[in-house]
Amino acid sequence: MLQYIAPASGLLFTLQNILWINIGVFIGAVFAAIPGLTVVLCVILFLPLTYSLSAIPGMMFLLGIYCAGGYGGSVSAILINTPGTPHAAATMLDGHPLSKAGRTKAALKIALYASTFGGIFSALALLFLGPQVAKLAAQLGTPEYFMVCVFGLTIIAGVSGKSIIRGVIAACLGLLISCIGSDPMTSYDRFTFGIRRLYLGLDVAVCLIGLFALVEIVSRAEQKPDALHMDARKMRDNGTITKEEYKRLVRPTLMGSLIGVMVGIIPGTGASEASWFSYSQAKNMSKHKEEFGNGSVEGIAAAESANNAVTGATLIPLLTLGIPGDGTVAIMLSALMINGLNPGLSLFTTQGDIMYAIMLGLILVNIFMLLQGKILTPIFAKVVSIPQEILTPIIVIFCFAGAYSVNKNYFDVCVALVFCVLAWILRKLDMPPVPILLGLVLGKMTETNFRRALLISNGSPKIFVSSVYCWIFIGLIVLAVGTILRNQIKEKKARAASVSKEE
Numbered sequence: 001m002l003q004y005i006a007p008a009s010g011l012l013f014t015l016q017n018i019l020w021i022n023i024g025v026f027i028g029a030v031f032a033a034i035p036g037l038t039v040v041l042c043v044i045l046f047l048p049l050t051y052s053l054s055a056i057p058g059m060m061f062l063l064g065i066y067c068a069g070g071y072g073g074s075v076s077a078i079l080i081n082t083p084g085t086p087h088a089a090a091t092m093l094d095g096h097p098l099s100k101a102g103r104t105k106a107a108l109k110i111a112l113y114a115s116t117f118g119g120i121f122s123a124l125a126l127l128f129l130g131p132q133v134a135k136l137a138a139q140l141g142t143p144e145y146f147m148v149c150v151f152g153l154t155i156i157a158g159v160s161g162k163s164i165i166r167g168v169i170a171a172c173l174g175l176l177i178s179c180i181g182s183d184p185m186t187s188y189d190r191f192t193f194g195i196r197r198l199y200l201g202l203d204v205a206v207c208l209i210g211l212f213a214l215v216e217i218v219s220r221a222e223q224k225p226d227a228l229h230m231d232a233r234k235m236r237d238n239g240t241i242t243k244e245e246y247k248r249l250v251r252p253t254l255m256g257s258l259i260g261v262m263v264g265i266i267p268g269t270g271a272s273e274a275s276w277f278s279y280s281q282a283k284n285m286s287k288h289k290e291e292f293g294n295g296s297v298e299g300i301a302a303a304e305s306a307n308n309a310v311t312g313a314t315l316i317p318l319l320t321l322g323i324p325g326d327g328t329v330a331i332m333l334s335a336l337m338i339n340g341l342n343p344g345l346s347l348f349t350t351q352g353d354i355m356y357a358i359m360l361g362l363i364l365v366n367i368f369m370l371l372q373g374k375i376l377t378p379i380f381a382k383v384v385s386i387p388q389e390i391l392t393p394i395i396v397i398f399c400f401a402g403a404y405s406v407n408k409n410y411f412d413v414c415v416a417l418v419f420c421v422l423a424w425i426l427r428k429l430d431m432p433p434v435p436i437l438l439g440l441v442l443g444k445m446t447e448t449n450f451r452r453a454l455l456i457s458n459g460s461p462k463i464f465v466s467s468v469y470c471w472i473f474i475g476l477i478v479l480a481v482g483t484i485l486r487n488q489i490k491e492k493k494a495r496a497a498s499v500s501k502e503e
Helices: 002-012 015-033 039-052 055-080 086-100 104-137 142-159 164-178 204-222 243-265 271-285 297-321 327-338 352-385 388-407 411-428 434-456 461-465 468-502
Strands: none
Touching: 002 055, 002 352, 015 039, 015 055, 015 352, 039 055, 039 327, 055 086, 055 104, 055 297, 055 327, 055 352, 086 104, 086 204, 086 271, 086 297, 086 434, 104 243, 104 297, 104 352, 142 434, 142 461, 142 468, 164 434, 204 388, 204 411, 204 434, 243 271, 243 297, 271 297, 271 434, 271 468, 297 327, 297 352, 388 411, 434 461, 461 468
């Protein structure tokens, strides 16, 4: 590795690369902050710009969009309770309540610092552990992937609010919705009702717009006119974070970064899963569980560090094995191949200087994201002072534009409206929408790996306990469920004790 550092640094530290990094960071942050306009869409739109660039500046531009998009999605989640990207939904749970409490700048600052730490942590993991960890991940087969999905579904109990039963029902609804479209194994239609556009299934980004963005507009319309006005005095915070809060941020940020790296390494997973894993674990480990959902600094740090720690980790299987970690990285693969770079283990020996320049550049991308974020955070914080009568129609326009732009058809706009109605009904029934999102994200991957594993074993369930990795994930599942049940029992006892004291 050392023999490549010097030539890689010479290739990286040029005015052209630094310029493209900053352009990518700015575009990614702004684009992701707009509800419905995903990072994947942003990368697709600007990918043609890289065709005229060489490998390093082209990848630096795309990585700038990719990393800054992780932070940009948290901006609208904190300011207007509408996640700009799917993986910012976990940040919204505590970011917006903290903003409503008059600490908007502080919430944005925590999200920025956690995102930067997670991104740099992930870049270092890519730089030092990439080939070794990728070889380990390559040993995971279909049954191991299914156990990973089951482990992901266990966090539903941690984000179900007061009632686990309602959360499980909502998650089952999400899993059912994920079945819409063609059967992943046989390609037969399922729940399409003769509508051709449903054959490919529902796009998560479109569903998210209805579940979280449009329903928020409907709920505001139900409020009294006076409730639609922000109290400007709450937005005059100076962004101060106390020493005690900084100490509390250390553990969830480190844990979130580790979870993000571990999730990102496994192809097919992504930032949404990592942020929810991290948020759930941070809540279970916290000494201040009552703050979660009400403006917890730990919740923001855990979610943001995890979703940005995914960025570098997804590049590990891409650069070492040629397997893209998620959809965005799959698009970046074309940018590499256009320049004659076919990712794989041999690439580190034939084009080692370019590979290490890209990996070192990821660190640089996160540093510039921090610098731009510190400059633009006061501007972001001022968005909440816009009168709701002006902000609300702008959000609606962006939501419809975002739903349309995902696949460039009006059918997705109708889908977003349907999910808005569904979310409104669920809100009236006091059922959380977050488990639906988790079911949508994990549903198809869980089903595909489950059925594929059974085909391999001729229907024998023993395949799910056939390897050491399966047993490791089983242990993690048991540990997670046990921890959640223990916390639920503690909370019930605490509530009972408080009731008895009041009597």
